[in-house]
Amino acid sequence: MRATVMYGAGDVRIEIVPDARLIEPTDALVTVARAAICGSDLWPYKTMERSDNGRRMGHEFVGVVEAVGTDVQTVKAGDVVVSPFLWSDGTCVFCQEGLQTECLHGGRYGSDDVDGGQGEAVRVPQADGTLVVLPVGADDALMPSLLTLSDVMGTGHHAAVVADVRPGKTVAVVGDGAVGLCGVIAAKRLGAERIILLGSHPDRIALGTEFGATDIVSERGDEAVERVHELTHGLGAHSVLECVGLEESTLTALQIARPGGAVGRVGLPQEDSVPDAIATFFRNVTIGGGPAPARAYMEELLPDVLEGTIEPGRVFDRSVPLDEVPDGYRAMNEREAIKVLIEL
Numbered sequence: 001m002r003a004t005v006m007y008g009a010g011d012v013r014i015e016i017v018p019d020a021r022l023i024e025p026t027d028a029l030v031t032v033a034r035a036a037i038c039g040s041d042l043w044p045y046k047t048m049e050r051s052d053n054g055r056r057m058g059h060e061f062v063g064v065v066e067a068v069g070t071d072v073q074t075v076k077a078g079d080v081v082v083s084p085f086l087w088s089d090g091t092c093v094f095c096q097e098g099l100q101t102e103c104l105h106g107g108r109y110g111s112d113d114v115d116g117g118q119g120e121a122v123r124v125p126q127a128d129g130t131l132v133v134l135p136v137g138a139d140d141a142l143m144p145s146l147l148t149l150s151d152v153m154g155t156g157h158h159a160a161v162v163a164d165v166r167p168g169k170t171v172a173v174v175g176d177g178a179v180g181l182c183g184v185i186a187a188k189r190l191g192a193e194r195i196i197l198l199g200s201h202p203d204r205i206a207l208g209t210e211f212g213a214t215d216i217v218s219e220r221g222d223e224a225v226e227r228v229h230e231l232t233h234g235l236g237a238h239s240v241l242e243c244v245g246l247e248e249s250t251l252t253a254l255q256i257a258r259p260g261g262a263v264g265r266v267g268l269p270q271e272d273s274v275p276d277a278i279a280t281f282f283r284n285v286t287i288g289g290g291p292a293p294a295r296a297y298m299e300e301l302l303p304d305v306l307e308g309t310i311e312p313g314r315v316f317d318r319s320v321p322l323d324e325v326p327d328g329y330r331a332m333n334e335r336e337a338i339k340v341l342i343e344l
């Protein structure tokens with residue numbers, strides 16, 4: 001079968017790899033219908049050391065179950081399914097607490113014997129705990145939005161949950177990438193009265209405004225902080241969603257949180273330490289976040305996607321066939337595209 005393999009920074013290839021197959025009795029074999037390139041795939045695209053064996057890529061996909069192992073109960077051949085970006089058993093203590101990202105028997109796609117999502121098929125371990133059956137056909141018009149439940153929509157929602165977004169409150173979203181835009185959707189969905197989007201790309205801001213952003217701050221650094229304070233009577237935002245992960249964006253997020261407010265961090269941190277520790281201490285700012293338990297949020301978000309109440313699939317502004325995935329990486333890396341959909 002064909003799949004995406006990265007051999008080093010800027011070197012993504014579509015290659016023939018061994019066919020995905022069932023190995024464990026808890027596996028499902030899924031034929032991929034749609035997959036996506038993630039912002040987090042761009043970090044190795046920028047920095048990966050050259051590797052002779054390469055690395056299988058992709059962790060966001062929807063598809064059709066081809067076959068299941070003998071222990072699998074909740075999915076069957078023919079089901080249309082979505083997978084979160086990590087696989088998990090659904091039964092361990094962390095899964096029961098809704099933190100499937102810490103599953104004691106879970107793991108990542110694209111390592112060991114587990115395929116990456118950017119390919120023709122995937123062996124999904126722990127299928128019962130991982131996959132969610134979708135009540136639509138594999139070519140349904142909702143597929144792009146359903147696909148975002150595997151990562152970006154769940155991640156934006158996680159930032160909003162951790163930042164304690166509530167009805168009537170003021171929310172600031174730092175970052176206008178796909179996750180930040182999904183953070184806007186999540187904040188609006190949870191009842192935020194005012195949503196300040198910090199970003200500077202016109203097309204992304206336009207989409208963010210359609211998603212519910214009420215104010216745009218295009219300045220950066222100290223000027224952005226000043227602008228948010230102007231917009232909030234000098235108080236700052238109740239809830240801040242940090243959706244970038246760079247040191248500057250993290251500092252901005254912390255500086256615009258109002259006393260007693262909360263910051264939900266979902267941008268993959270590029271620094272080891274969290275800045276602004278003293279000032280946020282004295283303002284009683286809660287700082288939290290991490291990898292989103294996308295699996296936990298699927299059941300909550302799925303009805304809204306099916307009803308069309310939210311349309312996170314609009315973050316996909318380009319789609320490519322599998323053979324053109326390398327150009328999809330380039331386009332996202334050069335910010336020509338917000339997020340790239342792969343149609344198989």
Ligand SMILES: [Zn+2]
Binds near residue numbers: 089093094095106
């Ligand atoms: Zn678990």
